Amino acid sequence: MTGSDGPRREPGSDFRAAGSASERAREEEERAVEQALALVGGSGGAGRSAGSGGSDERPSRSRDPRHSRGPRDEGLDASRSSAPYDGRDSDPHAHRSSDSPPYDGRDSDPYDNRSATPATTPAPGSEQPPLPDRTSPGDPAGATPPPPSWDRARAVAARAGRGGPPATIRLPLDRALGHVLAEALGALTDLPSFDTSAMDGWAVAGPGPWTFEAGAELLAGRGPAAALPDGTAVRIATGARVPPDTTAVIRSEHAHVDEARGLLHARRSVATGQDIRPRGQECRSGEQLVPAGTVVTPAVLGLAAAAGYDALPVVPRPRVDILVLGDELLNAGLPHDGLIRDALGPMLGPWLRALGAEVSGPRRLGDDAGALRSALTSSDADLIVTTGGTAAGPVDHVHPVLDALGAELLVDGVAVRPGHPMLLARLSPEGPYLVGLPGNPLAAVSGLLTLAEPLLAGIAGRAAQDPYRALVHAEVHGHPHDTRLVPVVHRPGRAGGRDHVAPLRYNGPAMLRGIAAADGLAVVPPGGVRSGTEVEILDLPWAPATPWTEGCFT
Numbered sequence: 001m002t003g004s005d006g007p008r009r010e011p012g013s014d015f016r017a018a019g020s021a022s023e024r025a026r027e028e029e030e031r032a033v034e035q036a037l038a039l040v041g042g043s044g045g046a047g048r049s050a051g052s053g054g055s056d057e058r059p060s061r062s063r064d065p066r067h068s069r070g071p072r073d074e075g076l077d078a079s080r081s082s083a084p085y086d087g088r089d090s091d092p093h094a095h096r097s098s099d100s101p102p103y104d105g106r107d108s109d110p111y112d113n114r115s116a117t118p119a120t121t122p123a124p125g126s127e128q129p130p131l132p133d134r135t136s137p138g139d140p141a142g143a144t145p146p147p148p149s150w151d152r153a154r155a156v157a158a159r160a161g162r163g164g165p166p167a168t169i170r171l172p173l174d175r176a177l178g179h180v181l182a183e184a185l186g187a188l189t190d191l192p193s194f195d196t197s198a199m200d201g202w203a204v205a206g207p208g209p210w211t212f213e214a215g216a217e218l219l220a221g222r223g224p225a226a227a228l229p230d231g232t233a234v235r236i237a238t239g240a241r242v243p244p245d246t247t248a249v250i251r252s253e254h255a256h257v258d259e260a261r262g263l264l265h266a267r268r269s270v271a272t273g274q275d276i277r278p279r280g281q282e283c284r285s286g287e288q289l290v291p292a293g294t295v296v297t298p299a300v301l302g303l304a305a306a307a308g309y310d311a312l313p314v315v316p317r318p319r320v321d322i323l324v325l326g327d328e329l330l331n332a333g334l335p336h337d338g339l340i341r342d343a344l345g346p347m348l349g350p351w352l353r354a355l356g357a358e359v360s361g362p363r364r365l366g367d368d369a370g371a372l373r374s375a376l377t378s379s380d381a382d383l384i385v386t387t388g389g390t391a392a393g394p395v396d397h398v399h400p401v402l403d404a405l406g407a408e409l410l411v412d413g414v415a416v417r418p419g420h421p422m423l424l425a426r427l428s429p430e431g432p433y434l435v436g437l438p439g440n441p442l443a444a445v446s447g448l449l450t451l452a453e454p455l456l457a458g459i460a461g462r463a464a465q466d467p468y469r470a471l472v473h474a475e476v477h478g479h480p481h482d483t484r485l486v487p488v489v490h491r492p493g494r495a496g497g498r499d500h501v502a503p504l505r506y507n508g509p510a511m512l513r514g515i516a517a518a519d520g521l522a523v524v525p526p527g528g529v530r531s532g533t534e535v536e537i538l539d540l541p542w543a544p545a546t547p548w549t550e551g552c553f554t
Contacts, residue, residue, distance in 0.1 A: 147413035147420070150450060150483035150523070156411055157424055157451045160433065161458020166315045173305060176296045178356060179314035180461045185290040185300075188308035191282040194224075195242040198275045201251040202264055203242055206230030210264045212257075218243070233264045242276055249275035283307070293463035295356070315461040320352050321381040322362040323372065325388040325397070326439060329364065343441045343512060344387040348448070352385070354541040355453055356460050367395035376405065381432050382459055385452060388439030390421045398423070398436045407434070411451060415482040418509030419446030424455070440509040446485050449521065449538055469534040470522075471500040476535075478528030487518035488537070501537065515540075 148156070168182040197203065203218065204210050210233035218225050220239035227244040228234065236242070236249060248270050256265040283289060289307060290300055296312060304312055322345065329342040345362040352359045360381070365371045367389070376384060389398040402409065402425050411424040422443075423436040435452045437444040457464065473491070478484055488501035501522060506514035515521075523536040 147415050148411060150414055150416040150485075153411045153414040153416075153424075153450055154454050158454035158458050158464065160410055160424065160426070161455040161460075163458075166459070166461040168313050169316055170311045171314055172311045173301050173309065176312045176314055177298065177301060179296050179312075179317060180356065181290060181292050181294045181296060181300075182313045182315045182461060184288050184292045185294075185304060185307070185309070185312070187283045187285050187287045187289055189285050190280040191306060192277050192279060194279050195246075196220075196277045197236045197238055197240050197242055197249050198277050199249055199251045200238050201236060201249050201275065202233045202255050203228060203236040203246045203249055204233040204264070204266075204270070205243075205245050205247050206232075208233075208264065208266055208270070209258075211262055212264055214259075214262070246276065247272055251275060291463075293461055295462065317356055317358040318383055318456050318459040319381040320357045320359045320383045320385060320456075321375075321379045322348050322352075322359065323375055323384060323386045324362050324364045325367060325372065325386060327366045327395070331364070344437070344439075344444050347441070347512075348385060348387070348437075348444075351448060351541075352452070352456070355456050356462065357383070357456055367397065369397040369401055372397050373401045373404065376401065376427060376434070379432060383452070383455065384427075384432055384434045385448075386434065386436050387444055388437075390423055390436040390438055402427075402434070414447075414450055416446060416450060417479050417482050417484050418443035419450065419485070420482070422447035422451055424451045438509070441512045442487075442507065442515055443509040445512075445515055449485070465539075467536050470537050471498055472522055472529060472533055472535050473500045473502050473531055475531050476503050476522065476524050476529050478524050478526055481526050483526065484524040484528075485521045485538070486524055487514040488520050488522045489518055490520065501535075 147153075166182060171179065197218075202210070202212070205228035208231075210231055212233045212235070217235035217237070218240040219237045222240065224241055225234070225243040228246055230245075233250075234243065242249070250264075250266055250270060254267050256267055257263075258265065289303055294300060296314065324342055324345045326342075328339050329345075330339050331342060331345075333341075335341055342364070345364065349359045349362060363375060365375060372386075372389075386398055389396045392399075405427060407425045407427045409423060409425050411422070413420055414422055416422075418440060419438055420443075421436075421438050423434075425434045425436070426432075427434060433455060435447065435455065437447040437452075454464075456462075470490070472488070476484075476486055486507050487504040489504060491500055491502050493499045501520065503522060504514035504518055519540055519542075521538045521540070523538060525535075529535055
């Protein structure tokens with residue numbers, strides 16, 4: 001595996017060779033630029049995307065969004081993919097998403113004109129400051145600041161989603177499934193609210209044997225029974241109220257009934273309180289059952305009903321509009337005459353619904369700047385997702401339309417492959433947000449997981465998922481500067497070995513074959529990882545419906 005040949009600055013740097021004299025000279029020049037930027041910006045050098053401050057507030061609005069991007073030709077060159085995969089990637093969306101050429105293994109990346117210094121990844125749990133304006137008065141003429149790291153971009157998206165207090169509505173239980181609790185769910189009563197029998201059998205008082213009245217029994221749903229005198233027993237059903245002074249419940253199979261003498265004998269020793277569910281065993285009135293931010297599952301619905309709820313306080317599902325851009329896209333049939341099938345329109349709606357959003361049907365606008373502007377200004381959604389048009393080609397209209405609308409660019413490109421030219425914008429201080437996905441299918445998935453997923457989680461009030469790491473079995477090549485997202489599948493350990501993930505080989509930016517078989521994506525740091533290394537895993541919101549064969553995809 002090869003990478004940039006600079007000093008060791010990033011994860012995976014042990015994969016790269018020592019720096020050359022020309023590289024050191026370039027670093028000296030970059031250091032000078034960083035010092036100049038520090039004097040005028042006060043928040044870091046050219047190789048970082050950190051801004052000032054560290055609060056959880058929304059990122060501040062740019063002074064002039066129309067000047068928030070560098071030269072378009074530089075952004076296009078810096079967005080090309082350098083991740084190797086086997087199989088050629090003929091990119092039908094090359095004019096709208098520039099994650100195209102595979103990395104050729106040379107020490108310097110011919111498709112990257114940014115600093116060789118990777119974006120700094122903060123320590124887990126550390127606060128992530130808002131991203132700065134993309135330009136500052138001290139920027140050298142024509143310079144393009146590097147895009148934020150993948151971690152930083154996700155943090156900005158999550159913080160934007162949490163920017164205001166979530167709305168709260170009350171929904172009846174039969175409509176609350178899949179929503180997020182806006183408030184903690186407290187018990188409205190003790191559970192159970194009275195002592196009940198846990199088994200069909202006999203309620204007994206005192207030591208045995210016990211006398212009983214033939215035909216007498218206690219059933220669930222009936223009122224309280226009279227107290228049991230010592231030495232007596234009565235038949236009882238599961239869920240029925242236990243009479244006062246009951247010592248225990250003897251299961252039917254553990255009891256011997258002497259009908260002739262009217263006596264009940266126990267086949268086993270009897271412990272005080274056995275097979276009785278005492279009042280408040282599960283919870284006491286007022287006790288928190290489920291915290292705010294919990295997704296309402298069928299089990300949560302059952303618990304809420306048991307605790308006395310008829311409706312639940314929940315956060316409304318985020319509303320999402322999908323705009324599919326591109327004149328070359330077909331809705332049906334086989335590709336022909338330079339036209340290709342739209343893969344993103346059918347995929348994004350179900351994916352976004354799986355993330356808890358309420359999604360309208362995709363609208364296909366073609367390459368029409370006027371139609372795009374009209375769709376953006378007329379939407380009443382919380383989030384608009386566009387596909388394609390985020391690069392700098394002749395029909396890539398997303399940036400010019402956002403500029404014309406005075407939108408605030410919160411993230412404009414991310415140091416991740418595939419999907420570098422993704423973006424996050426806010427059309428006005430009151431919203432909606434826009435996530436611009438590249439046109440390449442896997443690059444669009446990268447943008448969905450990097451920006452849309454944390455943004456929607458914040459809007460919906462969902463608790464952030466704890467990241468986890470897993471062993472990867474295979475060397476995974478990395479980009480010299482950027483994070484890579486690689487489809488993986490979980491594999492059980494063999495002969496006592498640890499469970500691990502295996503990378504899937506169809507991982508080019510225009511490919512969906514790998515992600516269709518995957519149940520997660522590995523977050524591969526710059527420089528790549530060796531076999532046996534732990535990597536962060538992004539779970540997909542579903543598991544493969546069928547057991548894929550390793551030989552087909554790995």
